[in-house]
Every structure is written in C-alpha cells, then in structure tokens.
Amino acid sequence: MKWSQTLIPTLKEVPVDAEVPSHRLMVRAGMIRKLISGVYCYLPLGVRVLQRATAVVREEMNRAGAQEVLLPALQPLSLWRESGRDKVMAEVFYQFTDRRQKELVLGPTHEEVITDLVKTGVSSYRHLPLVLYQIQTKFRDEPRPRSGVIRSCEFIMKDGYSFHANVESLQRTYRTMHDAYHRVFERCGVQVVACEADTGAMGGRLSHEFMAPSPSGEDTIVRCSVCRYAANRDAAACVSSVKAPVAPAAAEPVREVATPGVSTVEQVSRLLKVTPKQLVKTLIVEADGAPVAALVRGDHEVHLAKLARLLGVASVQLASAEVIQRLTGAPVGFAGPVGLSGVKIIADASVEGLIGVVTGANRADTHLVNVSIARDVRVDQVGDVRYVTGEDVCPSCRQPLRFEQAIEVGHIFQLGTRYSERLGLTVADETGRVMPVIMGCYGIGVNRIVASAIEQRHDEQGIIWPRALSPYDVLVAQVSAKPEAVALAGRLQQELEAAGYTVLWDDRDCSAGVKFNDADLIGIPVRIVIGDKGLSRGEVEVQPRGDREGRRAVPPDQVALEVKNALDRGAMAPVA
C-alpha cells in the first residue's frame, strides 16, 4: 500500500485532551479521531490493528470450542426488567422508544439476550455444554469517558457465554477460557496478570480479571512478591502482617477526652498525639435497611461490598446523618462502639483484640481513650471488611504484597443460575427433572488490547508494535526522489508482499525527517530506508523499530532475509 493512497493523518502536536500515552499515540499516529466525547472513528491504520487483534481473539475462541453468534445492539428493556438488572444498569443505558413505542436500550452487555436466545433449541442436558461468543459493538453512556479508547462509550467486545448442566462442566470451561485468554494476550504481545476479582453487577460467585499492568490503568492490582497470587484491590482478601496490640498493654480504664470540632482521623490523631493506627473508626451503615456498625482501624478503609457479603445482604449503604444521630445520640464524626446498643457491631479482623485505642464517644465533641476492644466492646461478628493495604501480606504465602496500576482487558465469571432462573432457561437432566442451566461469561475488550499493547510498548518517539498487532510488517521509507528509488521501492514492495509480508510504502512528497519521525511514530516493526547515499553504494538500510543497534545496510537482494531476521528478533522488543 502506498501511503499517498490511504489516510494516515499523523500529527506532531500532542492532542490537548489526551492524558495517557496510548491515547496520545493513537491520535498522533492517525489511528483514531474523536467524533464526540468517548466515541472514536478508526482510520485505516487503526482498523488494521483492530482487525489483527480481533483475528487472534476469534482464532483462540474457535480453538477453545466456542461457536460464534451475532446478537443485536437494540434490546428490549423488558428483558432487563425480567433479569432484574434494569435499575443497576440504568446508569449506563442509552435508552429510547421506537416508533412503535417500544422501550429499547443499546446493549452494554448481552447476558439477557443470549439467555433468552438459548431457550430456543436447548431443552435437555444432552445439548450441553454449549459455548457461544460474539465480537460486537457495545454501548455504555459512561459518566467519565477517558484515556481514549480505554474507557469509551462505544467499543468492541468479545463476549462469550457458556451453558452447563453441572458445576464441574462450568469449571472445565472456565479453565479452558482462562487458558485461551492467556494465549490471546500473549499472542497480542500484551502482558497480563489474572487477578481474583469482584463480580459486581454481573453477579455470580467467582471471577477473574485479566489485567495489563500500566501506569495508565484505572484499576489497582495487588500481587504477591513471591508466589503467583494476584487480585484486584477491590477483591483482595486482607491478611494483616501484625496482630499485636498497638499500644502498651497497661489496661487503664476508658476515659473521655474533649475533642471540640475535631472528628476526622487526621484531626483526632494530631490532637491526641497518637497515630491513625491507634484509632478505631466506627462506620454506621444500613444493610438492606437495617443499621450496622462497622469497626476498622483509623488507617484502614471500610469495604462496603465485603461487608455486604459477610452480612449476607444485597446492599450496604452509608447511613444518613439522621440515623447516626438517632443511634449514637451524637452528630456524624463521634460514633463509637462502647455502649452502643440497638445495632449489630461488626469488627474487622485487624481490630480484634486491640488495647488502648481511641474511639468516638457517642457524644458531640468527645472521644474515648484507653478503649480495649475485648473488654469494652460488644462485637457481634469479626471478619474481613476493609480494603487491603501495603502492610497486609499474601493470603496464600504470607509474603509481602506489591501494588500496581493496570488496565482490565478481560474478565471471566462463573455466573451460576442468576440469569437462567430469572429468564427461565432450563433443561431436563438424566432423570427428567427440570433444572436451571448453569452459566459462565467471558469478556475481552478488543480496543483495550490495542491500547494496552501501546501502553506497554512505546518510547518517546512513538509506538513499538508487537508483530502480531502491527498494521504492516514493513515500512519502506523512500526518502530519495530519484526514479531508481521509486523503482526499487516498488520492487521491494512486490518482493516482500510475495514473501507474505504486508508493506506500507511511504511515497509521500515530504522530507526525510518527516518520514523518519512518522515511521517511529506509527511503529511498524521493520523500516527499510531507500536514500540517495545508500543508492549510490547499491545499498538500502534495514532498521528494526526500537532497536537502533540492529540497523543494517544491505544490498536490495538481501532485504527479504534481513527483514525476516529483524522480525524474528523484534519479537523481543522492549516493553516501556
């Protein structure tokens, strides 16, 4: 392909609204252009990369035995009412009525539609297991679209769904998908970590996120420094490295101290000259409407979802100021566990047994000191109800943890029967008994594969494509305008294409400097330079992207071999 016959509008300027490298580079390399906030046009270079990523995903899904379907974006809202997700998803729905006054939404995901579809044709355990997937456009009215195509309102997802007669079958398919996901990302040159994850609005019991480490990621993952344990910070179990009392064991009596107008952990610790660890926070929440007090250390953060799971309730929300006043007799900021009645008290495991700590006094402008949890507090239940911190250790091997930012590129779930029960997808088992089908679901953000590859593989000058995603294998930078140069460029393009490589020939009427900068920017693995000097010596230059040392001057006849060597070496290109 000649550059002059396609549309690759590279930019020198950094787009003002682009904060992360992949966004900047995709715009500058002429891969994408914004139409409106969170909605992007893909230009020819962008489409080529997207298609390569799509092809890898499709191959691995087919290899894993999944069957491709194609479901509509237009979905009836009534289906979401049936599944009970109309409210929880309303936040991201694009919703409207058609000319027949039917309430429609644009599909942000397809559990409902596929569950409904599979009712056609699946009625016996003998039809199972069944694994279906699609590669299709999703729509989400994101509160904060950002980072280019990483969080956008219209994006391409591979979403797969599996259907089973028993849990063992689900677990087998889950493992198969887990492995297929690793192959997808490895082939696309994206490093990922499979993390234990929260199931969120999707529901179900077990899920793993595939996280691509990158400073541009929105998520924080927690990894063991020794073993393979990894989890999303939102899902990581807390195992404290210290279990000892935080203050001297002298069991002095509880005492009130005046803390006028001082209620935050920072303010109280400063006033009372203790560390935040010597405080115990009392958070009043409503668990499915019933008030609950949750105790965590001053340096910890309560995790409402963990609290909900521990309590076995559907939702936990912060209590209103009125409820807090009524329960504690004090304004917000002075709640404490000592003498607190009419409310269940849950203590995080790290609070259990603490001695000599500071708590609220259930009285305005007052705190208690010398509180001993075991002696002074009626704890109803102890559990893990906080976010993990750097002082916690690996739940598997008790070694230190490290924290890292990452981009979620895939997410797999063991859904169970949540959707099949509500939407009536059942099969008869061997004995004729009718039972709900057990389901799993499996998502990959295809655009995010592309963005993550760039986040992990770029330098100051531009993108460094892994060969599997590169829009072309070879760039012919024809910097000499001599007729021999044009002829040679044409000949090399033909030869390389005949050898199975894809070639972009930069035939533009512009300076060598512009061509070299653009070549670095768009990041094609191998560049062939046809310049005046080389021509006079009967040579062209073959240069791997991201490897200045790998530059070779060779006669035109050796170009194909040199390209092969460079591409083989290029599989090892550095990660930024």
Place this chain on the structure above:
Amino acid sequence: MKWSQTLIPTLKEVPVDAEVPSHRLMVRAGMIRKLISGVYCYLPLGVRVLQRATAVVREEMNRAGAQEVLLPALQPLSLWRESGRDKVMAEVFYQFTDRRQKELVLGPTHEEVITDLVKTGVSSYRHLPLVLYQIQTKFRDEPRPRSGVIRSCEFIMKDGYSFHANVESLQRTYRTMHDAYHRVFERCGVQVVACEADTGAMGGRLSHEFMAPSPSGEDTIVRCSVCRYAANRDAAACVSSVKAPVAPAAAEPVREVATPGVSTVEQVSRLLKVTPKQLVKTLIVEADGAPVAALVRGDHEVHLAKLARLLGVASVQLASAEVIQRLTGAPVGFAGPVGLSGVKIIADASVEGLIGVVTGANRADTHLVNVSIARDVRVDQVGDVRYVTGEDVCPSCRQPLRFEQAIEVGHIFQLGTRYSERLGLTVADETGRVMPVIMGCYGIGVNRIVASAIEQRHDEQGIIWPRALSPYDVLVAQVSAKPEAVALAGRLQQELEAAGYTVLWDDRDCSAGVKFNDADLIGIPVRIVIGDKGLSRGEVEVQPRGDREGRRAVPPDQVALEVKNALDRGAMAPVA
C-alpha cells in the same frame, strides 16, 4: 464441527410471521431468531454465512483500492443539521440524549461522519482520490420491518465513500466500484441487474442500484427484452410506444356532460363508456409552494419526483382540497385543464396532441368530452412526469420492456459536492484555489446478500447454498449409530478438513429422516451419508444438494475426490 456441540435449532414448522422464502428458511434452518420486530439474532450457522459474504465484500473492496475504516454508530445530531438532512432522515432515526444532554442519533448511514472525518488530513488535491469504506452496523427505525433480514432495523452495511478533485476522477472510481460490485455478487452466487436509480435522500445526480431479481423483492425493475437497459421503475424514463391520437380525429367541439358524484378514472370511464386511456387526469400540486397542474393520461400515474426535477424545485406535494377549490372553482375530482388560469400547466409527453379526450370541467359533478389538447389547453411545458408502464418501450432501443420484482442489494451514487459544501470539506487545487471535494458513495446490504442468495437458490426442502456462502462445504450425516460409523465419520471429517474443506458432522442422536430433512433444509452443497447398509458394503454415499441424480456410492478412500467433483459441479446448481 460436531452438530451436537453447536446450536443449530432447526424447525419443522413454518414461522407464522415469515412471508418470504428467505425469512422462512433462515428461521427454519436455525440461522436467525427474532428478538423484536425487525431485529434479529444470528446463530452460528447464520454468522458463518454472514462472515463469508463479508469476506467477499472486503476482498473486492481492497482489490478496488479502497481503505477500510470503522465509524461510530453514535453520531451527534448537530452534524445532520449541518448537512441539512436532520429533517429528511428524522423518520428513520433512533434519537436520544446522553447523560451530558448531547442529542445523538444511531447512524442510518455515514456521509456526514466520513465527510467530517476526511477534513482531518485532506487539504490538497494531491491527497485525492481517496476511497474509504467500512463494514458496520446501521440502525433505521423502519415504519414496516419485513421479510426477515431484508428490511430490518439493525443491519450490516458495507458503505464506501470516495473523494475527488475532479469529475473525471469520480467517474473512474464509480466505474471501478460498479465492476467490483458485479464481482461481489457473482462470487456470492447472487444474480443482479445494475439499474438506473433515483438518488432519493442521498442526493447527487447519478446512481445505480444492484437489484437481485426475486418475487420477494419490494422493488420493481424495468428491463429491456433485447438490450441491457435496466432501471428501477421509480427512475425509468418513459418512452411511449404509441404516439397517435387515442380517439377518432373528428374535431367536434368541447361539450359538458353531467357526472354526478363520479370523479375517479374508473367511475368516469364506466359512466361515459370510454377507456381510461381516453381520459386526461389533472393533478394540482404545489411545487416549492407554487401551484402547478400536471396532466397525465387516465391509465398513467404522475411521478412527483420527475415533476420536481422537470420544474427544478426541491419538493412537489399534492395540493390541499382548499387550494384545489380556489384554483379550479370545483371540489377535488373535477379539475381540468381547459380554461384553467393562474397556474402553470405541465403535460406528460403522452398527453401531447391527444384529441377527443375526457377531462374534468372545473365544475362539481361535471366533465368535458371532445377535448383536444393542442386546440383547447394552454400547455406551458411538456415532459416525462409519469411512471413507466408495460406499454412503454426501452429508451435505448425502443424494444418492449419487462417488469420484475427485485431486492436492492447495492446502490452507488455520484454525490457531487452536496456534503462537502455543507460540511466544509475543501482542497486546494493546482493553482491554490480552494474548492469543495467531489464525492461518491457506495453501499451494499450484507445481510441482503445472504437473503437474496436464498431467495434465488432454494427448493421445497430448503436452501441450496452457493459454495462461496455455504456455512460448511460438507455435511457428514452419520445415520448409523455403530461404533464403525462414528469412527468413519471422525476419520472423514479429519481427512476433509486436512484437504481444506469445512465439515459439519451430524452426530445427533436422532432418526435418519430427521437428519436428511435437516440436511436438505440447511443446504450444505455436499452431503456424505454413513448408513448401516453402505457400511456393510464398505461404501458411503456422496450427494450434492439439489442434484439427486448426482448421488454416488463410493468407498471411503474416494470420498475426498468425490467431494471435489460434487463441489465443482455444484457451482452450476439450479436457481429457484
């Protein structure tokens, strides 16, 4: 692929809402399922066919030098206001506002977005010509979705757009696309006729529709019985085969006759004992607001778009009863051209010179007889302002025309500067002068390729796929349940796949009758039957779909060769 591991829910029953064969067969063959009116899920068999059609389209577009892009479905309504199409397209828009109160529509087409996009990076004639295309999902809130995927609300379109510095360049690309379209449809086994077409809401001067003849088609095309002339009935020029006066030439004076309560052509001709051809209808219309009278013969139909073109106005609409009463002094149904003043009178060419005809008298319950157009009517302009009929002849060679129903599978347009002018897409020419870019656009309905192939190739039993679209090349119908049959089916699948064929192995636990019926229904070109009798003779049966005479019993070792022969012959399979 084993049938038991995929989802092909065939049906014996004909779906109640399916009126045309392709709709019935796609549902019965388990290719599609309706989600809501005009919105379909594609199941595995449907996706495979859709992907094969898509691949052919993509190959031919790439071969024609077009570059693939991917544009969003979410579009700002403001762009449509800029192009001036917000009102004319409002009818089919799905329209809504996002959380940022931005007015959005789902793209029914992409002229606006691509014109806006190409402004990035194209500023000089040297960047042109440029041809871009995408294969992407379109959304139209159809008034009457019908015929399954032929007229649906969510569908896949290949839409291409070309950009030029001069008209000659547009014409070259138009011809290239014209040829590429013929190759696409030929490769997909769909017979098409390229027809002169109306440009409609798209605008521009010249367009061709690619029409697949089928009794299920919504469109009527007109073809010459001798030469290659073909046109959509809506666009066909009228050349009458008769030009003589329709009544005896005796020039009797005009006379009023009472026609109480009788105003339609049928009623008047019956009452006055003349044929509809001896009547001249006078239609009062408003052309950009100004009243105009159009005269056509009683057996003809006025063509408002032709009238608008002849008058050089943007829109022609039927006048209201009030306007008609005011202009003619008579109620609707009695307008006539004799003595009509204050209005431009346009006569269709077939009316010119008529003698002794009946017209309205501009008086209630009254008509005129013995009207001679030349003598009695002040005609301001004569032209082609009616729909073609079976009495017209080919405008090219004056031979008889024939009419046929057809499905529009493609449409190409020479748009000119309509979009570039309104959206500000300009380039500098050789002299530095800034000029609007000249555009073309090129659409193919991918789902309609599939439906049209079925419409043209099916029998009572089911689909007869052309090989290029077939979901699999070979169906192995394993009707014997013996272990040898299972082993042989597995072996044949492996061998045929190794030879490059795609194979569906019907391994279901059901009767031979069900398997044979389903095989005919899903229409895979070659069926291999492994039955008890054949096995005992060391033979399997190889049978081309739609060719009972082509059945062969062969030893397993000769299957691959026989499959090759059958597929080669199958290219000639009959068209229904």
